[in-house]
Amino acid sequence: MDLTDKKVVIIGGGSGIGARLAADLTAAGAKVIVAGRTTSPAVDLTDEDSIRRLAEEVGEADHLVSLASAPANGPVAELDRDAVHTAFDAKVIGPILLAKHFTGRIRPGGSILLFSGFIGWRPSPARVVMATTNVAVAALAEALAVELAPVRVNAVSPGIIDSGVWDGPGKQALFEGVAAKNPARRVGQPSDVSAAALLALTNPFLTGATLHIDGGARLA
Template sequence: MSVTPAVQALQGRRLVIVGAGSHTGRELARAASAAGAELILAGPDPKKVERTAQDLSGPSEVVSLDITDEDSIAMLAKRVGSFDHLVSTAAIPANGPLAELDLAAVHRAFAAKVTGPLMLAKHLVGQVRENGSFTFFSGVAAWRPTPARTVMATTNGALAFLVEALAVEIAPVRVNAVSPGIVDSGAWDRLGDGKQEFLRGVAERNPARRVGAVDDLVQAVLFTMSNPFVTGTVLHVDGGGRLV
């Protein structure tokens, strides 16, 4: 990754990554650590988060977090202390046909994408340093809903509005979201031999004529954290996929 002003801005900063065990969270942690940031890595699976910590060149701390539980979020706040930026990649999908949706699964999906970020802001806003920020992950499904993705579309859309509301309420702390499109992050490996055909079809339809890479998302997060005049914004990193 080339050195950009956004990367340089992380030198000496303290960054909390919720969902640090995910592929995107891990790559973000690597970039931030290489740039000189001190990291607090949080997630529900300590083994995955520890693997991320082992990949880093700089200091880090691993914290167990259940984003669906307010008490767990309150404990995170106590462990973290003051910090500069928080990023949450957390998601617990509840996909499926409407007639087959499980209410408990729907509640978990909203907890990860909507009430979890709300509680993160509630418990940690007082610990954000000057020019600090929150960045959450929405998704293209909110703008391009499809059958059996109703919950995903709704939670991602709700998060987009939450970002605007929080940006007003907790100003001058900045609040933004990154909204990925189809990204080759490993999530599509489950398609097996059909993966490449699927990604090729996406690339042919996208105005950008390609699918996303995890580094596209990392660069977008670095931008939202480092630009002091960006708040209440959803940054679409979808190759224009929401438009077609």
């Protein structure tokens, strides 16, 4: 499928993986709209009115991508209820409401792409909320693919990606440890994830799938 002149709306694409995807889509000829809390158009996935306004402002679109996240990490005994709610708003409830308000606005051949994460398949202490929301995203992609058909709905699940999130002390040691353990023997790059996202957006026979772009980390 050709992306020339296709309208693609990216939620949370201002940096890292999202910025790379926006650049690759633009290079492929797509018309990219990046929406977020601090961009124009603005959207707040914790606020349904904000999501409704975005859908009305954008109108019809070919593809909708949500990369939004709001981690609520920490031991279960110390979790803050509001932070947990915000994490679910960003990764699960917000995308459900995006689907609600963009239903009927996705053009024929179009799709919705959600972002999960490998921690859902490799849970670890202090990452209970992150693991749960990421697995929920994969289930949501399957459920929406059935309900919204023939609009396609997929998810991408990145592993450890050198996207800027990990910059700081200890980055090199972390990356070396990750590369030593996963079958790909390296950490990922934003280009790896963007390539998978482009596949999900353009393959007309792919729906209800979660693409694991983690170098096999969930198997290690």
